[in-house]
Amino acid sequence: MGPWGGTAVKGRQIVMLSWRDTANPEGGGAEMYLEQVAHGLRGRGDRVTVFTAAYPGAAPDETVDGIRFVRRGGKLSVYLWGMWLLLTGRLGRPDVVVDVQNGLPFFSRLVTRRPVVVLVHHVHREQWPVVYPGLKGRVGWWLESSVAPRLYRHCQYIAVSRATRDELVGLGVSGSRIAVVHNGAERLPDVAPTKSGQPSICVVGRLVPHKRVELAVDAVNALRAEFPELTLTIVGDGWWADELKAYADQHSEPGAVTFLGHVGESVKESVYECSWVMAVPSLKEGWGLVITEAAGRRTPSIAFRSAGGTTESIMDGVSGLLVADPAEFTRRLGDVLRDEVLRKELAEGAWWHAAGHTWEQSQMNFAAVLDSAGAGRVIAASD
Numbered sequence: 001m002g003p004w005g006g007t008a009v010k011g012r013q014i015v016m017l018s019w020r021d022t023a024n025p026e027g028g029g030a031e032m033y034l035e036q037v038a039h040g041l042r043g044r045g046d047r048v049t050v051f052t053a054a055y056p057g058a059a060p061d062e063t064v065d066g067i068r069f070v071r072r073g074g075k076l077s078v079y080l081w082g083m084w085l086l087l088t089g090r091l092g093r094p095d096v097v098v099d100v101q102n103g104l105p106f107f108s109r110l111v112t113r114r115p116v117v118v119l120v121h122h123v124h125r126e127q128w129p130v131v132y133p134g135l136k137g138r139v140g141w142w143l144e145s146s147v148a149p150r151l152y153r154h155c156q157y158i159a160v161s162r163a164t165r166d167e168l169v170g171l172g173v174s175g176s177r178i179a180v181v182h183n184g185a186e187r188l189p190d191v192a193p194t195k196s197g198q199p200s201i202c203v204v205g206r207l208v209p210h211k212r213v214e215l216a217v218d219a220v221n222a223l224r225a226e227f228p229e230l231t232l233t234i235v236g237d238g239w240w241a242d243e244l245k246a247y248a249d250q251h252s253e254p255g256a257v258t259f260l261g262h263v264g265e266s267v268k269e270s271v272y273e274c275s276w277v278m279a280v281p282s283l284k285e286g287w288g289l290v291i292t293e294a295a296g297r298r299t300p301s302i303a304f305r306s307a308g309g310t311t312e313s314i315m316d317g318v319s320g321l322l323v324a325d326p327a328e329f330t331r332r333l334g335d336v337l338r339d340e341v342l343r344k345e346l347a348e349g350a351w352w353h354a355a356g357h358t359w360e361q362s363q364m365n366f367a368a369v370l371d372s373a374g375a376g377r378v379i380a381a382s383d
Contacts, residue, residue, distance in 0.1 A: 012047070012094075012370070015096075015097050016048065016050045017051050017097065017106040018030075018034050019053055019078055021035065021071075024058070025262045026208075028205055028289075029121075029290060030102060032289055033121070036359045036362065039067070040362070040363025041363070042066045043363075049067075049091050049092055050069050051069075051072070051081075052071050053072070053073050053078035054074065083108065084111075096370050096374045097116045099117070099119070099152075101118050101144070102121065103128070109152055115156070116152065119157075119160075120158070120164055120168060121164065121286030121287070122164050122309060123167040123171065124284070131209060149168075156177055156378045157178040158179050158180075158369055160180070160181065160182060160183055160287045161287045163311060163312060164308065167308070178380055183357060184358045184360070184361060185293060185359065186293075193272075193297050199227045199337045201219075201230070201231070201233070202232070202277075203232065203279050206237070207234070207244055208238045208239065211238075211240075213244055213281060214281075215279075217248050217252055218326070219330040219333050220257065223333060224253065224256060230256070234257065235260045237262040245259055276336065276337060276343060277337065277346075278299050280304075280307075281303075281304065283304075283307065285309045285313070287309040288309055288310050291303065291310065292357055294350070296351065296354040299347065300319060300321070300336065300349070301321075302320060302322075302329065303320065304323055305323065306324070310322060318353065319346065319354075321346070
């Protein structure tokens with residue numbers, strides 16, 4: 001039995017349409033989530049194909065850990081390629097299609113009669129005008145907010161947080177068709193991490209405008225008057241990287257900010273482990289997987305309450321802190337750096353909060369939703 005009472009059906013063929021995979025230099029938490037649930041499906045006997053955009057150095061077709069990856073197209077043409085390959089059977093004959101709506105869906109309902117499950121990390125109302133000012137942004141928001149809800153009006157949705165579910169309801173998606181399946185985290189041993197000897201802050205994620213990494217640079221610049229050896233380590237890559245580096249060069253002292261770029265998991269984990277606190281200045285997060293990852297290393301996070309999913313990935317005052325504006329963001333970062341007792345309390349709270357979210361649970365719940373959709377049912381529940 002699945003967690004919502006449905007009978008588990010193994011051996012299905014699942015096709016997942018996503019704009020990126022985790023090896024893509026611009027991949028992030030959304031891609032990690034998808035591949036984690038894909039591994040869970042594969043582990044129970046399903047045949048899984050993940051379709052994504054191509055990128056330099058990536059094979060157009062390969063199988064990794066039993067999961068088939070097909071890569072075609074670029075930033076926008078990936079959607080046309082996905083529709084074409086699904087229509088022509090090049091991705092197989094799926095029992096269920098998972099359409100990852102990362103701003104834009106793959107419009108899979110136009111080319112398949114098979115059950116479609118729409119996976120949404122967050123609604124992009126705030127991001128469209130930031131990333132695509134003018135007409136492009138308005139068209140993108142119209143497709144996401146008006147066209148997609150109508151096209152997928154009979155489909156099952158999965159949201160990664162209650163905040164995202166509520167936003168989808170605001171766009172006209174029936175709440176009775178939205179299941180909430182949170183992000184998970186790796187199980188880590190209960191050991192004390194080795195923190196840096198001097199105050200340190202990290203930012204981890206894609207380097208794009210709506211992540212607002214500049215706010216972390218500004219905060220460090222302001223706090224170095226009190227903490228002259230304070231450093232900021234930025235992990236991740238993206239098309240906004242050069243602008244961010246130029247901003248850091250202009251607004252921070254030499255050696256205060258370090259950009260590591262796209263790194264492997266071991267390097268990322270070492271950054272989490274040695275950092276005193278993680279800054280999450282993002283405009284919007286469906287959940288914020290990096291928050292849970294850092295928490296597993298006893299590194300609390302400070303994020304904006306208005307980002308949405310952060311209100312669930314962070315227990316305010318217990319596993320991290322939520323703030324209202326940039327001034328409070330800087331002030332609360334200073335509080336954590338200054339107050340060792342507060343820092344240790346938040347670190348412990350972060351670890352325990354992360355321990356309550358496992359990939360095994362996420363995988364089981366995701367599979368249950370697909371089983372229900374494959375049987376022609378829709379469900380609405382949270383994990």
